[in-house]
Amino acid sequence: MALAKRIIPCLDCDQGRVVKGVRFLDIRDAGDPVEISKRYCDQGADEITFLDITASSEGRQTTIHTVEAIASQVFIPLTVGGGIRKLQDIRDMLNAGADKVGINTTAVLNPEFVREAAGRFGSQCIVVAIDAKKVSLSTEAERWEIFTHGGRKPTGLDAVAWAERMVSYGAGEILLTSMDRDGTRNGFDLALNRRISEAVSVPVIASGGVGTLQHLVDGIIEGRADAVLAASIFHFGEFTIPEAKRYMAAHGITVRL
Amino acid sequence: MKKIAVIDYGMGNLHSVAKAVEHVDGHVRVEVTASEDSILAADRVIFPGVGAMRDCMAEIRRLGIDDMLRRVVETTPVLAICVGMQALMEYSEENQGVDCIGLFPGRVRRFSGSLHDSSGVALKVPHMGWNNVAQTRAHALWQDIPDDSRFYFVHSYFVEPAKRDCVVGESAYPEAFAAAIADHNIFAVQFHPEKSQRHGLQLLKNFVHWDGGI
Numbered sequence: 001m002a003l004a005k006r007i008i009p010c011l012d013c014d015q016g017r018v019v020k021g022v023r024f025l026d027i028r029d030a031g032d033p034v035e036i037s038k039r040y041c042d043q044g045a046d047e048i049t050f051l052d053i054t055a056s057s058e059g060r061q062t063t064i065h066t067v068e069a070i071a072s073q074v075f076i077p078l079t080v081g082g083g084i085r086k087l088q089d090i091r092d093m094l095n096a097g098a099d100k101v102g103i104n105t106t107a108v109l110n111p112e113f114v115r116e117a118a119g120r121f122g123s124q125c126i127v128v129a130i131d132a133k134k135v136s137l138s139t140e141a142e143r144w145e146i147f148t149h150g151g152r153k154p155t156g157l158d159a160v161a162w163a164e165r166m167v168s169y170g171a172g173e174i175l176l177t178s179m180d181r182d183g184t185r186n187g188f189d190l191a192l193n194r195r196i197s198e199a200v201s202v203p204v205i206a207s208g209g210v211g212t213l214q215h216l217v218d219g220i221i222e223g224r225a226d227a228v229l230a231a232s233i234f235h236f237g238e239f240t241i242p243e244a245k246r247y248m249a250a251h252g253i254t255v256r257l
Numbered sequence: 258m259k260k261i262a263v264i265d266y267g268m269g270n271l272h273s274v275a276k277a278v279e280h281v282d283g284h285v286r287v288e289v290t291a292s293e294d295s296i297l298a299a300d301r302v303i304f305p306g307v308g309a310m311r312d313c314m315a316e317i318r319r320l321g322i323d324d325m326l327r328r329v330v331e332t333t334p335v336l337a338i339c340v341g342m343q344a345l346m347e348y349s350e351e352n353q354g355v356d357c358i359g360l361f362p363g364r365v366r367r368f369s370g371s372l373h374d375s376s377g378v379a380l381k382v383p384h385m386g387w388n389n390v391a392q393t394r395a396h397a398l399w400q401d402i403p404d405d406s407r408f409y410f411v412h413s414y415f416v417e418p419a420k421r422d423c424v425v426g427e428s429a430y431p432e433a434f435a436a437a438i439a440d441h442n443i444f445a446v447q448f449h450p451e452k453s454q455r456h457g458l459q460l461l462k463n464f465v466h467w468d469g470g471i
Contacts, residue, residue, distance in 0.1 A: 001428060002374065002389075002429070002431075003380075003384065003386050003387070003388045003410075004386055004387045004388070004407060005386075006386050006387070041365070041454065046386065046387055068272075071272060071273060072276045072280075073277060073280075074454075075273075075277050075452060075453070075458055076409070076452055077449075077452050077456060078453050094270045095270070095272060097270065097272040097273055097276065098270070099270060099273065099452065121308065121382070122307050122308035122309060122410075124307060124308075124383060124411045125270075125307070136425075141449055150467070151372045152415060172383060172385075172411075173385065177408070198379070201381060202381055202382070202383065203383070203385050203386070203440075204381075213452065220332050224378065226381055226385070226386070253360060255389040256407045257282070
């Protein structure tokens with residue numbers, strides 16, 4: 001008996017449609033986030049993360065309807081990230097059925113927002129998403145900085161110190177993405193993940209770079225992650241969630257089978 | 258058609274639990290409400306909760322939900338979830354100490370900040386994710402749920418009942434704690450059945466069909 005490590009598939013959505021293609025053989029509409037979420041839930045996903053990349057404000061209304069539709073049919077935890085700028089945005093998402101919201105750029109621009117959000121809605125629903133990049137030279141001690149705007153804009157904030165600060169402000173969980181690894185399929189930045197996971201008291205979700213099932217195992221064991229997030233290895237049907245869980249279990253990791 | 262009241266005291270996501278109950282039984286009418294008339298007239302009452310105990314208890318008292326619950330449990334099956342379960346105890350350690358409703362003798366304690374698993378890795382607080390629940394006593398709400406099934410938890414505090422005989426389910430993090438307690442018409446769970454996929458939905462279905470008592 002022990003708490004299971006979690007596998008979290010992530011859906012990137014624009015105007016209510018999944019934008020990074022999903023290729024399940026037997027799915028009718030590969031762009032429908034409701035159908036895809038149900039599929040992952042039936043396969044045994046432990047949570048779903050819905051990342052909204054919609055830019056327009058009309059699009060936000062679509063997002064709320066999509067979250068409502070997912071939450072009416074998927075009975076596992078649902079995190080919604082992207083475009084959370086005001087307390088009202090959080091309330092809208094929770095009312096629509098989200099269990100947690102991910103806060104990223106707004107936390108960097110206004111760290112007090114995280115404190116207000118946790119005070120109002122409780123730490124259990126506040127996930128601070130951190131995009132970090134290594135900035136040290138190979139001859140120096142390893143150091144990572146926070147970047148915004150998809151990894152293009154440096155902030156000068158040290159990633160480990162930032163994670164500690166966000167937890168002290170009330171973040172209930174950290175979603176940590178390595179911008180060096182995101183999209184590379186070379187595996188998580190294990191040193192970064194381990195440093196942050198050991199520095200904070202709350203769970204850390206490793207993200208960015210998964211290409212093989214061994215990467216998931218490495219993220220948990222070497223990176224000390226409490227959960228692993230992945231998109232493309234599941235979307236393109238290379239691996240199913242049960243395959244990933246069986247592989248992790250065979251490597252001594254407690255999972256929900 | 259059974260009427261199910263989900264008590265609304267302004268804390269957290271009630272959409273999920275209402276949708277989950279509608280999903281498991283097409284013959285129920287779910288009302289999210291703080292109205293005394295609706296709550297006292299319901300066939301089943303769900304008492305959810307998330308957030309900080311001081312804020313929760315302040316709203317519970319302001320709306321008179323504590324007195325309503327004391328009356329409701331005499332006649333009606335009640336399912337308390339997460340902070341709803343904790344609020345049923347006498348006292349919580351959270352927020353420098355909060356007096357709670359007191360339907361169960363005992364208190365609510367925080368997980369220690371220095372927990373480690375069997376291999377020495379530090380355990381995180383909140384206890385967040387899917388953990389096993391051992392059915393330590395038979396109960397109608399465990400029907401068709403295998404013993405040791407996993408349910409979804411997210412909490413930093415846990416209940417410590419003064420009398421062990423109300424404990425019907427136990428989990429461990431890493432020490433055993435009460436994951437479910439029951440007495441007469443009340444069944445209370447620390448985990449979120451509405452987020453625990455098929456076993457959670459089965460528990461909600463069992464609740465809708467339960468007429469109270471052990």
